[in-house]
Amino acid sequence: MRDPYTVLGVPRSASEKDIKSAYRKLAKKYHPDQNPDDPTAHGKFAEATHAYDLLNDKDKRGQFDRGEIDAEGNPRFAGFGNGGFGGARGARPGAGAGGFSAEDILKEFMSGFGGQPRGGAGGRGPAGGAQWDPFASAAAGGAGGAQMKGDDVIVNVAISLEDAHKAGSVPVRMPSGKVLSVKLPEKVEEGQQIRLKGQGSANPFGEPGDALVTVKFEKSKTFRKDGHDVRTDVAVTLYEAVLGAKVRVPTLDGSVELTLPPGVDTAKALRLKGKGLYGDGDLYVNIRVVLPPGGDADLEALARFMRDQKPYKVRD
Numbered sequence: 107m108r109d110p111y112t113v114l115g116v117p118r119s120a121s122e123k124d125i126k127s128a129y130r131k132l133a134k135k136y137h138p139d140q141n142p143d144d145p146t147a148h149g150k151f152a153e154a155t156h157a158y159d160l161l162n163d164k165d166k167r168g169q170f171d172r173g174e175i176d177a178e179g180n181p182r183f184a185g186f187g188n189g190g191f192g193g194a195r196g197a198r199p200g201a202g203a204g205g206f207s208a209e210d211i212l213k214e215f216m217s218g219f220g221g222q223p224r225g226g227a228g229g230r231g232p233a234g235g236a237q238w239d240p241f242a243s244a245a246a247g248g249a250g251g252a253q254m255k256g257d258d259v260i261v262n263v264a265i266s267l268e269d270a271h272k273a274g275s276v277p278v279r280m281p282s283g284k285v286l287s288v289k290l291p292e293k294v295e296e297g298q299q300i301r302l303k304g305q306g307s308a309n310p311f312g313e314p315g316d317a318l319v320t321v322k323f324e325k326s327k328t329f330r331k332d333g334h335d336v337r338t339d340v341a342v343t344l345y346e347a348v349l350g351a352k353v354r355v356p357t358l359d360g361s362v363e364l365t366l367p368p369g370v371d372t373a374k375a376l377r378l379k380g381k382g383l384y385g386d387g388d389l390y391v392n393i394r395v396v397l398p399p400g401g402d403a404d405l406e407a408l409a410r411f412m413r414d415q416k417p418y419k420v421r422d
Contacts, residue, residue, distance in 0.1 A: 107177040110157035110170070118171065122162070129158040133254070137311050254312030259305075261317055262289070264324035267331060269295050271358040271383055278319055280305060288319060293384045296323050328356050333386030337375070340364075341396045344405070347372065355391055357381045364391065 109239045111118055116126040132154040134140070141147035149251065160179055163168045177179025186362055263278045270290060278288045288300060299318045323331060330337040340355055350368035352363045357378065364376065372393045381389035 107156065110160050110177055113153050113157035125158065125161050129154060134310065139311055254309055256307040256309035256315035257313065258315040259307060259317050261319045262322055263319050264322045265322055267329050267336065267383065268358055270323065280317060291304040293323055296321065296402065331383065335390060336387060337390045337392065338384045339392045339394050340365065341394050344395055344397060347393065347395045358383065358390055362376055
């Protein structure tokens with residue numbers, strides 16, 4: 107086996123995240139499901155999986171970096187001991203160098219490859235020998251296998267204050283072009299993320315990632331958000347402001363009728379308690395007097411009369 111760092115194409119100082127990312131790229135490229143007729147790709151996939159299994163294990167990675175084990179995960183040879191060839195104390199009959207029999211060496215060699223024989227422990231091939239399956243360690247949930255998951259994706263969605271207020275469902279377009287109807291949580295806040303499980307990037311040999319939908323409030327033509335308070339403007343005529351009137355006022359729950367007192371003070375906002383966002387805040391109504399478009403001769407005459415007969419000040 108080659109150096110696992112070389113196999114994954116990462117430096118020895120690589121972080122766990124870098125190692126995982128490098129393995130994902132190689133596994134996606136060489137996976138048998140993607141290359142059913144390419145034995146070379148199968149071998150590279152097995153090699154990458156073994157390298158990842160070794161470096162993903164903190165203890166094994168430390169042992170490898172210190173030279174205690176080789177790239178296959180086997181202890182490095184440390185001499186023949188006092189017994190010389192076959193002379194190790196306590197060696198089993200038939201043991202070879204260092205007190206290991208051929209069977210011991212074979213088992214140790216097979217263990218370096220994750221060596222579960224195909225069909226499970228003790229499985230036999232057509233000729234009666236154990237068959238080694240190089241892909242067993244990469245199977246989902248298999249011994250030593252890496253649990254693979256697709257990448258999460260970040261999606262932004264702009265919602266209206268009305269949709270947020272009623273916790274409605276809004277359409278969200280995924281990077282793939284797919285449009286989902288997403289139910290907003292109660293009292294959703296600006297910047298809050300909604301996790302959509304399994305709606306992220308697909309993985310050809312594992313579960314897909316998730317979609318993280320970040321909520322943004324879109325600018326409203328009717329309302330201005332101020333925390334959980336909401337502000338709006340209502341246009342009235344001059345005579346409604348002078349004489350008083352009943353006017354329709356928009357709220358997040360629909361329009362309501364508001365009674366204006368005669369001579370309403372347009373410098374102060376009228377408060378509708380509990381009519382703000384989520385019912386936690388209030389609605390503040392700013393009265394805006396609108397004059398007739400194009401002017402009005404009678405109104406101008408009245409204004410001149412008022413100016414000459416009974417002037418009043420609105421500013422000091």
